[in-house]
Amino acid sequence: MLHFSKLAAAATLAASLMAGSAGAQTVLKSSDTHPDGYPTVEAVEYFGELVKERTGGRYAVEVYHSAQLGEEKDTIEQVRSGVIELNRVSMAPFNGTVKESIVPALPYIFRSEEHMHKVMDGAVGDQIKTAFEGAGLVALAFYDAGSRSFYNKTKPINSVADMAGLKFRVIQSDIFVDMVAALGANATPMPYGEVYSSIETGVIDGAENNFPSYDTAKHFEVAKHYSLDQHTILPEVFVMNKAAFDKLTPGDQAIFKQAATDSVAKQRELWAAKDAESRKKVEAAGAQITTPDKQGFIDAMKPVYEKHVTDDVLKKMVADVQAVQ
Known part of the structure; x- marks a missing residue:
């Protein structure tokens, strides 16, 4: 009888452990340099909600916004090494690691945001996603970041000639450094979080970014001249550590990919609203927005393409x- 009781107790304990295991939740960390409420932050949070719902609560995502886990350069290394599982980051810092990511970072490669959507939702986007696997990452989604334009504290920019001698912060990307040099200005790569104080103290004259970043980082307070040259319409990428992704069951992998796809539509909707809201806000605060003749800027990009589009793979991608209409 005692032996039966021991067996029953063991069986009860095993059942309890199995139930606990089935109900266990794996929490994945995701980083974003932008503040709470920013469209990319909300999109990844939405992705997390979908994953939690569709896996019955077995997975959850914690989004660390406002560069809580570090600036983009740091968090890229964290996600590649598996310290964190997920990261939303600009495409440009990957240009030296994922060759194919060079193409969407090229100045004036996209004619409009709609053109960019068609490209990134199609075969070229799939080609870029596949390339990320070689860097130990799974590219789950491409998010909108609008068009990037130059802004500075010194003067309005109406032509390439107005760029001469100005110092601009750029993303840590050789393409961006070369783009600024081709326009006769000086590029200073630095972390996003250092831009405000660097403009304020005169270390740099300005930077380049979209309206929501210009707004939320309060750069409009120290750099009033915004020139709508729209030199890049650079998508951002939401990545997952490949080893972590590979540990998922095929069913869960499908859930993660579909949740990421579903988050794209959400992010685009949020982005369009935020972009309009931010432009209105900075104009009301006194930002001076000019629209230069883009052709001179486009013509100046020939050496940038010659330097960075160097092999047949990239030439075909361009x-x-x-060719996408």
């Missing part, structure tokens, strides 16, 4: 992007 042609494929230009």
Whole structure:
């Protein structure tokens, strides 16, 4: 009888452990340099909600906004090494690691945001996603970041000639450094979080970014001249550590990919609203927005393309992007 009781107790304990295991939740960490409420932050939070719902609560996502886990350069290394599982980051810092990511970072490669959507939702986007696996990452989604334009504290920019000698902060990307040099200005790569104080103290004259970043980082307070040259319409990428992704069951992998896809539509909707809201806000605060003749800027990009589009793979990708209508 005692032996039966021991067996029953063991069985009860095993059942309890199995139930606990089935109900256990794996929490994944995701980083974003932008503040709470920013469209990319909300999109990843929405992704997390979908994953939690569709896996019955087995997975949850914690989004660390406002660069809580570090600036983008740091968090890229964290996600590649598996310290964190997820990261939303600009495409440009990957240009030296994922060759194919060079193409969407090229100045004036996209004619409009709609053109960018068609490209990134299609075969070229799939090609770029596949390339990220070589860097130990799974590219789950491409998010909007609008068009990037120059802004500075010194003067309005109406032509390439007005760029001469100005110092601009750029993303840590050789393409961006070369783009600024081709326009006769000086590029200073630095973390996003250092831009405000650097403009304020005169270390740099300005930077380049979209309206929501210009707004939420309060750069409009120290750099009033915003020139709508729209040199890049650079998508951002939401990545997952490949080893962590590979540990998921095929069913869960499908859930994660679909949740990421579903988050794209949400992010685009949020982005369009935020972009309009931010432009209105900075104009009301006194930002001076000018629209230069883009052709001079486009013509100046020839050496940038010659330097960075160096092999047949990239040349074909550029042609494929230009062919998308």
